Amino acid sequence: MVEPLQKPKRKNPVLRTRLPTLPPGSRSRVALGLTAAAAQGRFELQQCADCAKVQYPPREACENCLSVRLSWKRQNDAGELLADTTLHHSNDLFFRERLPWRLGLVRLDCGPSVVAHLHADVRRAPARVRVAARLDRAGQAVLVALPLEETPNMADDRQLREFTCDPKFRKVLITDAKTALGQALVKSFAEAKAEIIWAGYAEPWKKFPGFDELRKIPQVTLLPLDVTDSKSVREVAAEIGGKVDILVNNAELHRAYGIANRSGVETARAEMDVNYFGLLRLAQEFGPAMRSRGADGLASAVAWVNVLSIYALANFPPHGTFSASKAAAHSLAQCLRAEMRPAGVRVVNVFPGPIDDEWNQLLLPPKVAPQALARAVLGALSEGIEDVYPGDVAQEWLARWRDNPKALERELST
Amino acid sequence: MARQPYSDIAVAVPVTVPYVRYSVRSAHWWLARALDGLLKQSKLKKSDIDGLTISSFTLAPDTAIGLTQHLGVSPRWLDHIPLGGASGVVALRRAARAVQAGDADIVACLAGDTNHVDTFRLTLANFSQFARDAVYPYGAGGPNASFAVLTAYYMREHGARREDFGKLCVAQRANALKFEHALFKKPLSLDDYLAARPIAEPLHLFDCVMPCAGADAFLVLSKQRARELGVPHCSLLGTIERHNAYPSDPIQMRAGWALDRDELYRQAGAAPADVDFVQTYDDYPVISFMQIEDLGFCGKGEAPQFVRSNTFTHDGSFPLNTSGGQLSVGQAGAAGGFLGTVEAVRQLTGASGARQVKDAALGLVSGFGMINFDRGLGSGAALLSRG
Numbered sequence: 001m002v003e004p005l006q007k008p009k010r011k012n013p014v015l016r017t018r019l020p021t022l023p024p025g026s027r028s029r030v031a032l033g034l035t036a037a038a039a040q041g042r043f044e045l046q047q048c049a050d051c052a053k054v055q056y057p058p059r060e061a062c063e064n065c066l067s068v069r070l071s072w073k074r075q076n077d078a079g080e081l082l083a084d085t086t087l088h089h090s091n092d093l094f095f096r097e098r099l100p101w102r103l104g105l106v107r108l109d110c111g112p113s114v115v116a117h118l119h120a121d122v123r124r125a126p127a128r129v130r131v132a133a134r135l136d137r138a139g140q141a142v143l144v145a146l147p148l149e150e151t152p153n154m155a156d157d158r159q160l161r162e163f164t165c166d167p168k169f170r171k172v173l174i175t176d177a178k179t180a181l182g183q184a185l186v187k188s189f190a191e192a193k194a195e196i197i198w199a200g201y202a203e204p205w206k207k208f209p210g211f212d213e214l215r216k217i218p219q220v221t222l223l224p225l226d227v228t229d230s231k232s233v234r235e236v237a238a239e240i241g242g243k244v245d246i247l248v249n250n251a252e253l254h255r256a257y258g259i260a261n262r263s264g265v266e267t268a269r270a271e272m273d274v275n276y277f278g279l280l281r282l283a284q285e286f287g288p289a290m291r292s293r294g295a296d297g298l299a300s301a302v303a304w305v306n307v308l309s310i311y312a313l314a315n316f317p318p319h320g321t322f323s324a325s326k327a328a329a330h331s332l333a334q335c336l337r338a339e340m341r342p343a344g345v346r347v348v349n350v351f352p353g354p355i356d357d358e359w360n361q362l363l364l365p366p367k368v369a370p371q372a373l374a375r376a377v378l379g380a381l382s383e384g385i386e387d388v389y390p391g392d393v394a395q396e397w398l399a400r401w402r403d404n405p406k407a408l409e410r411e412l413s414t
Numbered sequence: 415m416a417r418q419p420y421s422d423i424a425v426a427v428p429v430t431v432p433y434v435r436y437s438v439r440s441a442h443w444w445l446a447r448a449l450d451g452l453l454k455q456s457k458l459k460k461s462d463i464d465g466l467t468i469s470s471f472t473l474a475p476d477t478a479i480g481l482t483q484h485l486g487v488s489p490r491w492l493d494h495i496p497l498g499g500a501s502g503v504v505a506l507r508r509a510a511r512a513v514q515a516g517d518a519d520i521v522a523c524l525a526g527d528t529n530h531v532d533t534f535r536l537t538l539a540n541f542s543q544f545a546r547d548a549v550y551p552y553g554a555g556g557p558n559a560s561f562a563v564l565t566a567y568y569m570r571e572h573g574a575r576r577e578d579f580g581k582l583c584v585a586q587r588a589n590a591l592k593f594e595h596a597l598f599k600k601p602l603s604l605d606d607y608l609a610a611r612p613i614a615e616p617l618h619l620f621d622c623v624m625p626c627a628g629a630d631a632f633l634v635l636s637k638q639r640a641r642e643l644g645v646p647h648c649s650l651l652g653t654i655e656r657h658n659a660y661p662s663d664p665i666q667m668r669a670g671w672a673l674d675r676d677e678l679y680r681q682a683g684a685a686p687a688d689v690d691f692v693q694t695y696d697d698y699p700v701i702s703f704m705q706i707e708d709l710g711f712c713g714k715g716e717a718p719q720f721v722r723s724n725t726f727t728h729d730g731s732f733p734l735n736t737s738g739g740q741l742s743v744g745q746a747g748a749a750g751g752f753l754g755t756v757e758a759v760r761q762l763t764g765a766s767g768a769r770q771v772k773d774a775a776l777g778l779v780s781g782f783g784m785i786n787f788d789r790g791l792g793s794g795a796a797l798l799s800r801g
Contacts, residue, residue: 031547057548087563092554107664
């Protein structure tokens with residue numbers, strides 16, 4: 001059984017902060033198929049379309065019939081741990097700092113043998129396990145063998161925590177906490193045992209509905225923060241930037257309509273100011289400190305969450321300018337992801353379908369409830385997922401977009 | 415079609431360029447010293463060498479062909495053999511056929527690697543596509559981790575104990591103390607072995623080879639030519655080679671030797687009981703256990719018992735790795751795959767000095783190489799006889 005994680009001691013400010021190192025991140029292009037699936041929390045292996053052979057490590061041709069018609073398919077994740085070892089020596093800095101380290105060879109029921117990291121609750125071989133694909137700190141997929149059944153304090157496992165962004169004992173900043181989603185996020189992080197939750201709200205002279213309830217949560221500190229005001233963002237970053245482990249950018253300005261229904265650019269500019277420039281301001285002010293704290297002990301800086309929109313993938317003309325601002329934010333988030341990766345800080349992009357709020361009043365259900373969306377964010381962090389498409393609408397859009405982006409564009413323009 | 419026998423093939427002039435833990439030289443330097451050693455020892459001229467094989471991990475960006483210009487040789491037959499621990503046996507059998515067919519008269523087989531302070535890590539990180547994609551990101555333990563897993567499985571399946579592996583390591587160290595080029599100069603007791611720090615459980619310090627820089631080489635030529643030159647030599651009787659044997663085994667407990675050993679003994683007209691000494695590829699003791707089984711000295715899973723009932727020093731009941739093996743000499747990259755071959759030639763030409771196996775007439779050399787993903791892919795073996 002994994003011992004429950006103990007609250008980290010207060011940091012000694014005199015000691016040097018350990019600089020982030022990354023596990024080996026180099027992969028062949030074909031191996032990135034594993035990463036693409038793991039980014040969404042799926043365990044997929046290459047499977048031959050001609051002879052159905054499942055193979056690993058990834059190859060350019062089928063090991064059995066030499067077909068090149070290979071695709072990444074969900075596989076049965078059960079297997080047997082054949083043998084295991086505990087490393088007391090590593091040739092790589094990242095692992096050297098984290099020894100001892102456990103790994104083993106698992107024979108999957110679907111065929112191949114795989115090298116996998118081992119959760120502490122996986123018994124010595126021989127043992128039945130399930131294998132999950134997780135992103136490591138380098139942002140690349142690795143396989144992790146887990147016990148078949150959930151075990152107590154499972155998420156607290158020292159090795160597993162290197163692949164996840166579990167909020168337990170971490171300090172979280174949530175922007176625009178006054179919205180329904182913001183409040184649901186604050187409560188969810190409190191339940192997940194976050195150490196401190198800074199709840200940003202833009203207009204401190206106005207007390208919003210739910211303000212008092214949030215203030216009663218012991219970990220919560222309400223904090224004036226306006227993402228459209230560079231000075232405000234800079235001041236807050238100066239105050240708490242060196243402590244934020246998880247930043248959730250929930251600030252959003254959402255207005256309906258596309259181009260023809262409105263004259264002038266003011267509304268579109270306001271959307272961009274929050275949805276795009278807000279992210280840019282936050283990234284410029286909070287990014288550097290988070291990058292420097294990617295390996296800062298048990299509760300290091302670990303994740304940056306952007307609440308985007310499924311409309312970032314393809315423009316939804318009835319909400320055309322909003323879609324454009326989210327597409328811009330998505331593109332910037334990819335840049336942020338690239339810049340945070342060397343520090344091992346994960347950028348999690350959330351692409352919800354329409355949220356059940358006032359600006360989506362006229363849209364037909366299903367719509368995503370704020371509580372469900374908050375749960376999806378927390379789930380992504382604890383599972384180590386990087387791209388999240390919560391809700392049925394998002395899933396359907398994603399499937400249509402994957403299948404044929406041009407077809408989706410036509411479908412949306414009718 | 416039946417394989418042709420090796421007629422009239424001699425192996426001669428074993429050269430070891432003394433190993434060092436770290437070297438500031440490049441692989442080219444080590445290979446040059448090896449070739450120079452062959453020439454000095456055989457009194458041949460550079461132009462007499464018309465065939466060349468090169469094995470090295472650290473020669474990049476060059477390969478064998480670049481090395482011809484670097485060393486100023488003009489061979490009419492050239493082979494680059496990047497097969498790691500299988501390189502020695504493979505170079506030997508390819509060179510033998512070239513000589514037999516008349517494509518070359520005298521083939522120099524060279525293996526050498528340098529070892530800078532960071533060489534080993536870089537070699538591991540870029541060892542193979544599978545290693546980079548599916549092994550190195552898992553703790554970066556290198557071959558220690560891979561062999562730890564195989565060793566753990568072998569111990570559980572076949573009841574081997576640490577003491578059994580230790581017995582080989584201790585005997586090899588005793589052999590190494592009588593080999594002037596071995597890097598390990600201190601005696602090793604079973605207590606020392608058992609008390610060593612863990613590296614990758616169940617492997618401890620003395621189960622693991624130490625990477626170093628060095629080179630080994632030998633000549634393959636006709637016996638008649640060897641007699642004309644007046645160089646002591648031994649005869650090649652039989653060889654086997656196999657790659658990616660038993661790919662559907664879930665974990666490696668055997669390699670190509672098990673598939674091909676009957677062919678090896680048939681070609682040589684010999685049986686396991688006739689063998690006077692064995693040079694296994696010994697980067698970790700478990701792989702020596704597998705070779706003892708797969709090459710027919712005992713049944714599968716019986717090596718622990720075999721080890722308990724035999725002794726392995728040069729004067730023991732089963733002389734094994736008589737120069738100390740890689741575990742006590744050091745692993746000079748691809749030269750590790752040549753160590754057994756040069757020692758076998760020394761034993762069969764009576765040149766092993768204080769560690770000479772008495773009346774050694776038939777020796778077996780085995781090679782094993784390239785942990786590409788979860789297992790070693792290449793295996794090979796050769797039987798050599800005196801005279």
